[in-house]
Amino acid sequence: MSLPTEMRYVALPSFGPPEAMTIVKGPLPVLKPGEILVRVEAIGVNRPDIAQRQGTYPPPKEASPILGLEIAGEVVDVAEGTREFAIGNKVCGLTNGGAYAEYCVLPAGQALRFPNGYDAIKAAALPENYFTVWANLFQMAGLTEGESVLIHGGSSGIGTTAIQLAHAFGAEVFTTAGSKEKCEACEKLGARRAINYREEDFAEVIKAETAHGVDAILDMVGADYLERNLASLAKDGCLSIIAFLSGSMAEKVNLAPIMVKRLTITGSTMRPRSPEEKRAIRDELLSEVWPLLDAGTIAPLIDKTFAFDDVVEAHRLMETSSHIGKIMLRVG
Structure with missing residues (x-):
């Protein structure tokens, strides 16, 4: 050629x-x-x-x-x-x-x-979204059938991919998004509940809708969400961080839930x-x-x-x- x-x-x-x-x-x-x-x-x-x-x-x-x-x-x-x-x-x-x-x-x-x-x-x-979601949510966080997951930024390319994959592999999916239209789109893709973060506190919703919290969280927001992410995880849960849209420096965060609930915090860049x-x-x-x-x-x-x-x-x-x-x- x-x-x-x-x-x-x-x-x-x-x-x-x-x-x-x-x-x-x-x-x-x-x-x-x-x-x-x-x-x-x-x-x-x-x-x-x-x-x-x-x-x-x-x-x-x-x-x-x-x-x-x-x-x-x-x-x-x-x-x-x-x-x-x-x-x-x-x-x-x-x-x-x-x-x-x-x-x-x-x-x-x-x-x-x-x-x-x-x-x-x-x-x-x-490629970019599927490599990222598979590595961070399934390989590193170990999400499996029957577990629950909170996916932040549900209407993004990463989010729409993660919602569909988690749902397809038998997980219960919660997600956050910034408008009614975006929340509706996320629920059509398989999320049980899409939380409008401009109107609701996602940690309060997770507490109300689950008995013990979620097993995994996929987060690209970072510092502003750290404490509420820890509060939203169930025992032995995993927080997987893939970006820091709100910054990477978190101050005065209560780290006790990590020990009490045996939590894992992980993250990677591809x-x-x-x-x-x-x-x-x-x-x-x-x-x-x-x-x-x-x-x-x-x-x-x-x-x-x-x-x-x-x-x-x-x-x-x-x-x-x-x-x-x-x-x-x-x-x-």
Whole structure:
């Protein structure tokens, strides 16, 4: 397959607001062992992209400085010795950076086939959220059938994914969201109770609706929610923290519930994980989650799709937090 020598990509000359991004031309990325080159058809927009643009989430030293963590498209080149995928395959995947471009390298161990019947937009809406939720809620927090979970930010890409997965695997789901419309959307996805955090105290609702609290909490808010999260957990419960939208420094928090209820607090970011760890998550997604996607039992919720040239508008929408589900970019 004949490839162009240049591609269009989103450059970030300096940190700042959405307008700091600009689309320029440059050379295609060079494959390293274990990688595939993908002609990008769709890109997912995520909170880490916003943080990187603002200068608070730098990419790892060896990663592409170009924004973006998830793509879908067609394999157009394969590194020597890489046999999992072939030229012409349709794949989506979790990149180490470089997604905001017409061509992107993708580690083969972080690539997945399109679920049955999926186009590039739906496929690109999967990797970042599904890797994150599976690793933090199911692997680390150990959520299982018959348990209960509180998912904060239920209308976000992470939240809508976590609600559906937890419900599909037999957990009782509670969630928080910031409007009546968002709460209704969360309940349609499988939440037993969606709590409007602008009108209700989620800790009081959990206390009233459960006998002992929930078994797990998936939190991206951070400091402002810590004490109420601890109060909302049942004995032997686990708080899994994946972001700090309200800050990372909590002061004067009563830590006694951690000892009294034998609680676990854990957390992680996906980007620094090793290739082996990401491959292991990928393999579990293929065996445990992809059959649900193939069957239509679960599916990504997409709020709006923008043209690649409108990336600034996509970031502006993300910053309003008014969306329900994923924000996507279509390339070409």
